[in-house]
Amino acid sequence: MVTISVTLSAQNEQEPDTLVKEPAVVPFIRLGFDVSSVARAFTEPEVRQFEISADSELLRNWFFNLEGGILMVNSEQESFTYNASGFFFRTGVDFNLLGRPHAEQNDLVLIGFRYAYSSLWHEAPFYLLDNPYWGSHTGSIDRSSYYAHWVEFAGGVKTEVFKNFFLGWTLRTRIPLVKTKDPEIQPYYIGGFGQGKRRAPVMVHFSAFYKLGL
Amino acid sequence: MNTMMIAYNYISGLFLGKRLLLVILLPVLLISCLNEELCEDVETVPVRIGFYAVIENEEEPVNLIVDSLKVHGLGKDSLIYNYQRNISRIELPLNSSADSSAFILYFPAPPEFSHLAKDTIWFYYEVLPTLISMECGFVSFFELKEVKHSRMFIDSIFIEEVSVTNILDEHIKIFPFIDDGDN
8 A cells, every 4th residue: 555655646746747838928020921922923924912921929829910912913915905903911810730849849830710801903905805706806994993802711831940030831722702793804813812713712822931039 | 748749749750840841842832833824725705505305204404416507696607517417515606796696506407497497596695804814815704694596496595604704614505396206
């Protein structure tokens, strides 16, 4: 009996040592730049989108995000001219599935949710509609506004490659909520959303981040 | 080790080694490349039509094969189909410079009735100019508002899909009169 009680008592004393307490939340802000929008400029130089982001850990493993950017489309081709300009923003939270078992661990595996809004002006001063059977004709569409609200579900990683410098990607699926009803023309590209003709695009974002302590 | 540590070691061992970041990025990069839009080879987006018959004891209309069919636009001489044989689906180009188009369909018939074996279909729609891509430029999509027809061979027409785009959906079902052999 004595032996057993001593053993149990020893285990109880050791238990607190095996519990790993997560480090306290240190205030910071992490600024990000969407690299994929720059890469896109090489494949389709007529569409230019720049996007930045900021995130901060408000509660343990919960990251508040604010993202925004601008869009410019200018294309003058033989068969059409199309111009657009606008802005967009997204806000939402990410949850870190990894947790933070020790202070040196800054890598993140994230799932998240965003609400997003985009607004733009666009016009087609000239376009040609080719129709071999009935005959081709030209037209124009005056400058008009367009807006869209949508939500996104995201999943991805952020890895600290150097001290305070992170690289990461997220895979996002976008679900439109409300948009301009019966526009005269569908926008070619909706800032922050993707090509206007897509109903629910799935996009990949590559980003670089720098973490600033507060 | 608590559960959190075990989970972290497991996931980080699988996914998060910094040298593995590129390995993670590579397939994602490929996915994003595949996601890029290809230039579709489209000049006009046609309205797609199928021929059907309602058969007793069949829940769904059955696809019908027409022996031969000639089609041209109303007021146009050039033929879209020139007595094409064994045809069950046709594609008709709508006129993007108007808000309606009409087509005359000639069905197979004995020579003495050939002048009667034709129907006219009128499509009423809204033209939706759409910028497909920087390479392809603008293409007309359409939203069908109404379809009318004469009733020589065509019994009825059903609009399956009002949105005429480059998605390969069938938009119209045509139900010709069927000779059931009782008469």
